[in-house]
Amino acid sequence: MSSEPRNRQQTLALRKQFIGSSCKLFFPEDPVKIIRAKGQYMYDENGNQYLDCINNVAHVGHCHPEVVKAAHQQNLLLNTNSRYLHDNLVDYAQRLSKTLPEKLCTFYFLNSGSEANDLALRLAQQYTKHKDVIVIDHAYHGHLTSLIDISPYKFRNLDGQKEWVHVAPLPDTYRGLYRENHKDPATAYADEVKKIIDKAHQESRKFAALFVESLPSVAGQIIPPSGYFQKVAEHIHTAGGVFIADEIQVGFGRVGKHFWAFQLQGEDFIPDIVTMGKPIGNGHPVACVATTKEIAEAFSATGVEYFNTFGGNPVSCAIGLTVLDIIEKEQLQAHALHVGNFFMELLEQQKAKHPLIGDIRGVGLFIGVDLVQDQEKRSPASKEAEFIITRLKEEFIMLSTDGPGRNVLKFKPPLCFNTKDAELVVDKLDMILRACSKNITQFASSLSQLSLPRGS
């Protein structure tokens, strides 16, 4: 929009001047200026092409022409609130309902995953008339006041834990309480939830919900053991609470085998509330809460209106519908499964060669590579992970880390990411790991003194 293009330093200087410094940049010491993007590729101001392994929002690919067209066509016609009847709203809700178990048939549309999780919390508390919530350790459910309260990832660094929030252990079978060698980790982790409920009941507390990301993401790309959701759902239901599945990061076909990540737990598992965000509008601010008629009716029984100014407008719904069309037409769910499996195999080959790689886990195009200092102790290789993503960036591959130890390489690319892209990433990763295999820890702790091979 500016009259003449600025260089990166000028943009950075203005950013420091005008934007709250709590809003962080990727690679803050050497940030990237991106001016255009297409599919799984982004381009900086000098025309360098980056392979995007991060952006789970640009779900069907950056600037997908059909999404852009749908937005434009609807913008030309009408963009107003949902207090008027409009077909896009009902078409979109109906279409989403076809992807979900029949029971989840009532929809609310909003502008962000955070807004969706906040509403989910209100729905649960209104329906149950209870207050308490169980969350999973290291979870992140959003940036709003109410969600910081239920996000251990955030509240541990801020105001601390509220008395109505209970933290259950992360069902991580690699580094958690019960591991791959446990005979029944699903039951063991679920029993931990039961213990929390029992203890709280002794203090006369009452549960509104168990709030869970279908695949804990910020916690380090965790795949809960199969059957865990059924067991904890039974516990929370017995306590009078509901099961909320946060699909904001992982929904819409990313996991390949299923459209929703909670379905990985089995056909018999149905959450009471599902929240959706990030990929839902391919970058356009859209979000959704799906729930049962029963919960929706308890919510409206208060007589208090729920009005969201922008939520469910015809443009957002047109875009959401188009994203669903593209996932279907381009068979992106099957593609995510195929490419994800291929990618995981290549990564497994790396694991055999590089002792830094402790664990590779994932489904579809949701993959974590857990880096360890020691294969036995499984101690997080945090600095090494940071070093690797810094080097990958120099190789024009955008990747981020996550997990409590920030030692998990986190792959969540646009779903058009292909097998060639996977090969490129693994080749570069191999090169970086080989170049410093003798003492990567030393390398990582003296980043500035490095003169590793650059470019390909």
Next chain:
Amino acid sequence: MSSEPRNRQQTLALRKQFIGSSCKLFFPEDPVKIIRAKGQYMYDENGNQYLDCINNVAHVGHCHPEVVKAAHQQNLLLNTNSRYLHDNLVDYAQRLSKTLPEKLCTFYFLNSGSEANDLALRLAQQYTKHKDVIVIDHAYHGHLTSLIDISPYKFRNLDGQKEWVHVAPLPDTYRGLYRENHKDPATAYADEVKKIIDKAHQESRKFAALFVESLPSVAGQIIPPSGYFQKVAEHIHTAGGVFIADEIQVGFGRVGKHFWAFQLQGEDFIPDIVTMGKPIGNGHPVACVATTKEIAEAFSATGVEYFNTFGGNPVSCAIGLTVLDIIEKEQLQAHALHVGNFFMELLEQQKAKHPLIGDIRGVGLFIGVDLVQDQEKRSPASKEAEFIITRLKEEFIMLSTDGPGRNVLKFKPPLCFNTKDAELVVDKLDMILRACSKNITQFASSLSQLSLPRGS
């Protein structure tokens, strides 16, 4: 998006099936299906044209071609998060800063007014390390959990008032505690705030903020007496709190005389935090918080990142910038002042004729017509107000009511609303009032039996 157009009843049936019933329709018993809009006009599925006196979001006019174009051009190029450098973000922040007092120079971008108010609350509480908030009676600050807590309009019907929330009287000089005949209502209302602070201090409570809509809107289109903000700001500052001006409904030139409604209180008044939403993106989900360097730095001192997935993306910023361009290029602020004054004069002429009209108040294109059953008692004529907007709808004029008694006709049209539109509205209003002047209350209470003149 559907293959063949549905009629209104079919759309309504699907809406009832799939959308939470807490999401209300305008005129729920006979809702309107709008399929396109342009400027200040909306069109239903039968081609009927409605004059839109409600939509303060479609600020520069529905589907303004330059907004649509800006969205499309940026959608073609890039839509990603603010962790990468981008000129639109910094251009937009810089441009907004030029509309504000110099002190308000740090910006956060979000997706909705609710998200903005939630962040404003966090900023205030983090900066002051205090918790308590003073709000104005009948205020509405958003649909999120944290905002229902500070919205008497909502919490009175839900969980009730939290101990950290204090409600000050609405500075309404027509129906409030101190009226137009009071010699200094600004001081009198400000003293009420002071009393609240003093009482809370005796209970060792500490104030984070006074949270005020620059013009209370849901409370009935209220214009606080001049000087009120300066006085209450002094009180809240002395108590260690900050002044938050919620400009979500009323900012961006609507009030005509000034770009921001808080500026109506005088050049010497500067809030500590300003929140923006609704009109900011002409319908696109955008919002903003502006604050001081000092407050922003206290917020980032926690070390906790603030990340908003969609907030500040290049598309939202391109749209926001274009809205500012259009306001300037089409001189919409001056236009709002001119048309607003003309409209108010016409309405004053109606007041002389119709005893139902108790008060007319407004600035620019933010106007309230307060209907009363009795000019002396000023008792709200709620049913009559509902009757009038129902009849106006039959005349293809969209208008809504507000205020605690839902008796205030609330004009907040797109700013392209013109003097001819004003004349049309006033003519129709006059016709409706005349046709039932003998006993409008009786008419209103037997809506279904009416056979008033329809059409023009």
